[in-house]
Amino acid sequence: MNKKQKRMLFRILLTAVIYFPLLILNHTLWADSDNWLFLTAVFLVPYILIGWDIIFKAARNIKNGQVFDENFLMCIATFGAFGVGEYSEAVAVMLFYQVGELFQNVAVNRSRQSISDLMNICPEYANIEKDGVLEQVDPDDVAVGDTIVIKAGERIPLDGVVISGESYVDTSALTGESVPRRIAEGDDIISGCVNGSGLLRVQVTKEFDDSTVARILELVENASSKKARVENFITRFARYYTPIVVICAVILAILYPLISGEVVSEGIRRACSFLVISCPCALVISVPMGFFGGIGAASSHGVLVKGSNYLELLDQMETIVFDKTGTLTQGNFRVTKVAPVSGVTKENLLMLAAAAEKYSDHPIAKSIQDAWKEQFPGEELPEQIEETKEVSGHGIEVKINGKKILAGNEKLMKQYRIPTETPQGIGTVVYLAEEGRYLGYLLISDTVKPQAAKAIRELKQIGVAKTVMLTGDKKEVGEAVARELGLDEVYAELLPGDKVEKVEELLEKSNAKVAFVGDGINDAPVLSRADIGIAMGSMGSDAAIEAADIVLMDDDPSKISLVVKIARKTLAIVKENIVFALGVKILVLLLATVGLANMWEAVFADVGVSVIAILNSMRALKIKKK
Amino acid sequence: MKKKFKMVDLDCANCAAKMEAAIKKIDGVTDANVSFMAQKMTIEADDDRFDQIMKEVVKACKKVEPDTQILL
Numbered sequence: 001m002n003k004k005q006k007r008m009l010f011r012i013l014l015t016a017v018i019y020f021p022l023l024i025l026n027h028t029l030w031a032d033s034d035n036w037l038f039l040t041a042v043f044l045v046p047y048i049l050i051g052w053d054i055i056f057k058a059a060r061n062i063k064n065g066q067v068f069d070e071n072f073l074m075c076i077a078t079f080g081a082f083g084v085g086e087y088s089e090a091v092a093v094m095l096f097y098q099v100g101e102l103f104q105n106v107a108v109n110r111s112r113q114s115i116s117d118l119m120n121i122c123p124e125y126a127n128i129e130k131d132g133v134l135e136q137v138d139p140d141d142v143a144v145g146d147t148i149v150i151k152a153g154e155r156i157p158l159d160g161v162v163i164s165g166e167s168y169v170d171t172s173a174l175t176g177e178s179v180p181r182r183i184a185e186g187d188d189i190i191s192g193c194v195n196g197s198g199l200l201r202v203q204v205t206k207e208f209d210d211s212t213v214a215r216i217l218e219l220v221e222n223a224s225s226k227k228a229r230v231e232n233f234i235t236r237f238a239r240y241y242t243p244i245v246v247i248c249a250v251i252l253a254i255l256y257p258l259i260s261g262e263v264v265s266e267g268i269r270r271a272c273s274f275l276v277i278s279c280p281c282a283l284v285i286s287v288p289m290g291f292f293g294g295i296g297a298a299s300s301h302g303v304l305v306k307g308s309n310y311l312e313l314l315d316q317m318e319t320i321v322f323d324k325t326g327t328l329t330q331g332n333f334r335v336t337k338v339a340p341v342s343g344v345t346k347e348n349l350l351m352l353a354a355a356a357e358k359y360s361d362h363p364i365a366k367s368i369q370d371a372w373k374e375q376f377p378g379e380e381l382p383e384q385i386e387e388t389k390e391v392s393g394h395g396i397e398v399k400i401n402g403k404k405i406l407a408g409n410e411k412l413m414k415q416y417r418i419p420t421e422t423p424q425g426i427g428t429v430v431y432l433a434e435e436g437r438y439l440g441y442l443l444i445s446d447t448v449k450p451q452a453a454k455a456i457r458e459l460k461q462i463g464v465a466k467t468v469m470l471t472g473d474k475k476e477v478g479e480a481v482a483r484e485l486g487l488d489e490v491y492a493e494l495l496p497g498d499k500v501e502k503v504e505e506l507l508e509k510s511n512a513k514v515a516f517v518g519d520g521i522n523d524a525p526v527l528s529r530a531d532i533g534i535a536m537g538s539m540g541s542d543a544a545i546e547a548a549d550i551v552l553m554d555d556d557p558s559k560i561s562l563v564v565k566i567a568r569k570t571l572a573i574v575k576e577n578i579v580f581a582l583g584v585k586i587l588v589l590l591l592a593t594v595g596l597a598n599m600w601e602a603v604f605a606d607v608g609v610s611v612i613a614i615l616n617s618m619r620a621l622k623i624k625k626k
Numbered sequence: 627m628k629k630k631f632k633m634v635d636l637d638c639a640n641c642a643a644k645m646e647a648a649i650k651k652i653d654g655v656t657d658a659n660v661s662f663m664a665q666k667m668t669i670e671a672d673d674d675r676f677d678q679i680m681k682e683v684v685k686a687c688k689k690v691e692p693d694t695q696i697l698l
Contacts, residue, residue: 064689070640280640288662
């Protein structure tokens with residue numbers, strides 16, 4: 001609680017201490033008193049104590065042309081209550097109204113705090129190194145190419161490349177991933193992460209405004225400007241709600257005595273209850289708060305949602321379309337199979353392949369090098385690698401230790417009339433031959449992300465009707481991946497333009513919403529064309545992240561089902577709030593019209609409902625991953 | 627030009643909605659957003675008259691809720 005709230009709490013307690021004895025006296029000693037002047041004077045003391053600021057605000061707002069203002073309406077309602085002799089009710093309405101407002105204030109501040117804590121990733125300074133001297137500066141003032149030093153436990157202020165040092169980096173604020181990532185010389189490092197125990201010297205590659213952390217903050221802060229349909233509806237509704245209720249109150253006050261023939265004060269009494277209920281606060285506050293909580297919950301799991309409308313769309317999503325490479329698969333090539341003929345060891349085959357491809361910078365060659373280093377660490381490649389000749393589209397011819405080695409595809413083998421075998425599995429094949437003798441083959445393929453199958457399974461479990469994969473890759477490769485992951489449909493050998501067409505086709509066929517998940521540069525048009533575009537954040541291109549509506553910071557596709565769950569829960573909470581708040585208000589309005597509800601119920605329908613709706617909204621923030 | 631401002635003591639959600647509506651009516655403002663949750667205001671308005679427009683924005687907000695301050 002801040003100072004202002006504490007002062008309010010003191011006022012409330014003081015008023016309560018004065019008010020309750022008066023309330024008891026009113027029902028015992030003064031029960032038959034008809035000295036209205038005395039009673040008014042006595043009850044005015046706690047009334048003024050608790051309500052002076054409301055009266056003051058009401059007067060000020062009328063001066064500013066705000067007539068249907070909640071403060072003014074509260075004044076009218078309580079003045080009315082005094083007028084018809086309900087002194088204790090008048091004070092009670094004011095008292096509970098203030099209690100509710102205070103509670104609302106505290107609850108809203110708390111939840112706002114906890115949401116912004118989740119996004120507390122902004123670095124405060126950078127240690128810049130100039131001529132060997134360290135200086136603390138604003139991250140904004142660091143230029144591309146400068147060297148910064150990140151000490152243990154500090155937040156990484158700017159994106160860059162590590163030039164020296166080694167450390168474990170906590171990326172959880174950005175990705176939700178709790179296992180620290182190892183960073184060493186030559187690795188890229190992203191801002192917003194927290195350095196572990198080592199000292200890192202980093203060369204800055206991006207200015208602060210373009211850095212990861214600035215871009216994420218920008219996205220999250222703009223999130224509230226894209227409003228969900230429900231949210232817009234409520235704002236519009238609120239504009240009409242208050243005047244309508246007030247007009248109803250006036251009509252009731254005038255017509256009731258005329259129709260029923262009862263005293264005028266009874267009509268006024270009922271109308272006053274109306275005025276107390278006329279504030280739309282419960283609705284106006286709880287709907288955006290629910291969405292804000294949902295967006296906050298998503299970002300704590302490393303998923304950025306660019307607006308509450310996307311949570312609404314995700315709730316209605318029935319078809320999800322995936323790009324293959326980089327989304328469902330790792331997007332990098334790995335040796336998945338080493339298949340020597342009998343008499344040749346795996347080590348020997350891989351060694352020859354690695355030696356043959358040593359001077360090539362083709363991605364396939366690189367993957368063979370990696371496999372060699374990984375599977376046989378510490379082993380040396382043969383010294384004598386001579387006469388390397390790259391035959392474009394075929395492979396490599398080379399002399400290793402004086403022997404002629406061929407490494408390449410089927411065409412290369414055919415050219416030298418070397419018989420080969422049919423490889424088992426899907427991917428790119430590299431055959432090897434030594435002095436015209438076939439040695440075996442390596443299978444290189446893009447590996448499926450470990451979480452991909454789980455991601456698809458979970459999406460099905462939560463009721464996503466159709467999962468589709470689009471790929472520019474060969475048909476066999478696409479179909480094999482689709483089978484492995486359990487996707488419903490697959491379209492292969494597509495050009496970037498075809499992907500847009502396919503998504504448009506699916507958009508037309510589907511009555512519900514269609515999401516597209518992608519990462520690459522050529523995905524940007526598809527991302528913006530789909531109802532919901534989901535991009536991979538750490539691997540994806542800037543253009544894709546810009547065009548996307550939802551960004552997965554750690555590239556984990558299984559997070560999609562989590563956001564869908566968050567979206568559904570958020571929407572459910574928002575709907576509960578609307579139905580509950582409106583339901584109670586309308587019920588109490590009806591009861592007040594026929595005289596069954598008094599001011600006490602009205603106060604509950606106003607502040608009580610607000611408080612309950614706020615507490616309910618807070619649930620959106622607490623969505624745990626199973 | 628698009629600019630963001632922090633707000634202090636923006637205490638009620640309905641006031642934020644009222645401010646937003648009032649700001650959008652100001653001549654020269656293309657878009658406005660008052661976020662109760664973020665306690666921030668985003669204004670998109672004509673470049674050359676921005677300062678003058680901001681004065682009107684402050685006035686409009688004062689009318690709705692005099693306690694709220696905009697940090698310029």
